[in-house]
Amino acid sequence: MVKAKKWILATKFDGEPKDSNFKLEEEDLPALKDGEFICDAVYLSVDPYMRAHVFPVGSVIIGEQVARVTESKSKDYPVGCLVQMYAGWSSRTLVDTKNLKAMETLHLLKVPDLGKLAPSLALGVLGMPGMTAYFGFLELCQPKAGETVLVNGAAGAVGSAVGQIAKIKGCKVIGFAGSKEKCDWVKSLGFDHVFNYKEADISKSLKEAAPDGIDCYFDNVGGDFTSKALQHMKLFGRISVCGGISIYNATQPRLTPDPFMTILSKQLKVEGFIVMRWWAKYPEGKAEMKKWIDEGKIKYRETVKDGFENMPQIFMSLLKGANIGKMIVKA
Ligand SMILES: NC(=O)c1ccc[n+]([C@@H]2O[C@H](COP(=O)([O-])OP(=O)(O)OC[C@H]3O[C@@H](n4cnc5c(N)ncnc54)[C@H](OP(=O)(O)O)[C@@H]3O)[C@@H](O)[C@H]2O)c1
The missing domain is CATH 3.90.180.10 (Medium-chain alcohol dehydrogenases, catalytic domain)
Structure with missing residues (x-):
């Protein structure tokens, strides 16, 4: 035994x-x-x-x-x-x-x-977090070359892959992460603008990096970050709601304004997801991610x-x- x-x-x-x-x-x-x-x-x-x-x-x-x-x-x-x-x-x-x-x-x-x-x-990167980035971003945000993409949690398993996929698709990418070391790594992956959310003014940084607004927002963080990011979305922008790590440990309700009036007035397309919805398509996603790794287009x-x-x-x-x-x- x-x-x-x-x-x-x-x-x-x-x-x-x-x-x-x-x-x-x-x-x-x-x-x-x-x-x-x-x-x-x-x-x-x-x-x-x-x-x-x-x-x-x-x-x-x-x-x-x-x-x-x-x-x-x-x-x-x-x-x-x-x-x-x-x-x-x-x-x-x-x-x-x-x-x-x-x-x-x-x-x-x-x-x-x-x-x-x-x-x-x-x-x-070749498993659940990679598939979260691949399908959660490509299927829900439908990014087009030349568009501006925002991703937070950018040095994490999911966020680092989302930003690189956005670059492969020809987008301008803005990332936020929580330390200088993380920001340096994210920048080395090819992100166009990277900010430390613990030090930077989020609204000011977004205004500077995306003066014309954001087309696609891949949200790993939720909470106050998202309340601020929403104000910088373009009309008819797309948001993939992946996670809300800033509020998982919360014991008190949020004090910041409810985001739904901004979603309405900017006519945004917002969709939440659980990655297992694409389980049957994982082989396709894993093959594409593996190809990008082999070609040096995705680093992990x-x-x-x-x-x-x-x-x-x-x-x-x-x-x-x-x-x-x-x-x-x-x-
Ligand atoms: N919908 C789905 O099916 C699905 C699937 C997988 C993952 N997710 C979600 O995707 C997100 C990322 O997951 P992951 O596996 O890639 O984790 P990860 O980003 O590798 O690790 C978590 C990171 O969250 C950051 N963090 C912690 N507290 C934070 C705060 N208050 N504000 C901003 N960032 C904070 C930390 O980085 P910093 O040092 O940068 O703060 C930490 O390294 C999570 O929200 C997770 O729940 C969803």
Whole structure:
């Protein structure tokens, strides 16, 4: 019998996540039956949605991981094979391949051969965050060459990819990120204007960088930033509402004005999305992103931290901006 470790949500999040929200538990995995395999986590993803999503106290914290098959009674998943799946914050998982329909939420995939690229990219630029950027931006903003695009969270996994895709499409790109180091990196990716939102006056910066207004706004941040950004949209602009990281930890209601009258008067097209709506089209998005990486048109960064035992601290540091590019935990 082998043991698995799992991080459990011990108490409901209230404000910023803290140590007492997390509990590490151990579980015995049963002996393998026909069609089953056991895999060990190699890379685990920590993402802002783990804070935003409501899930029951006592359950394993949600999340995707890349894992290696270590024992197998399934001919489709032999020992050594790399898989990716939403198995949560668990160090070891038993998968019953004969029962995958019932385990649909696992979204089990084999990690494709990425050549010289690290398999952790399956959790980043060639995985969910990359697909969020690719489909969430291209499908909802419908950018055209020559248009002006605004993206916040620009040094993060999603935002850094959105800005580069916008450049590939011939747009002028304005990015906002939270430190000089992050802004320097974002600028090196080819963004036309980059501002540190912790120091710059957001409205003044937007007026300077986009005197004629913004056509497409990809919003990772929400809150006060968005209230200000809306005022700089052109008539008939398009907004892809991806996330609201500035308000995930909020304990008080917002005091800034409601944005809907601006949306009305500027006749903006605003659409929210959950990236899984394009699950069936992921292969197309991943192939295009891989091609752009191979051609040197898309660059990526990862912040890789060690230790399954450190997952809560790594997750909490992500929410405070400790990452450049995708935050990954190496088990
Ligand atoms: N709709 C979907 O299906 C979908 C899918 C994936 C992700 N998302 C959303 O996309 C956004 C980005 O996700 P990601 O995975 O790429 O995360 P990320 O940007 O790699 O990491 C989070 C970043 O948020 C920034 N941040 C934290 N507090 C902030 C604040 N008050 N104001 C502005 N920025 C703040 C930090 O960077 P700074 O140092 O720059 O502050 C931090 O590094 C999140 O809102 C996430 O929920 C949505």
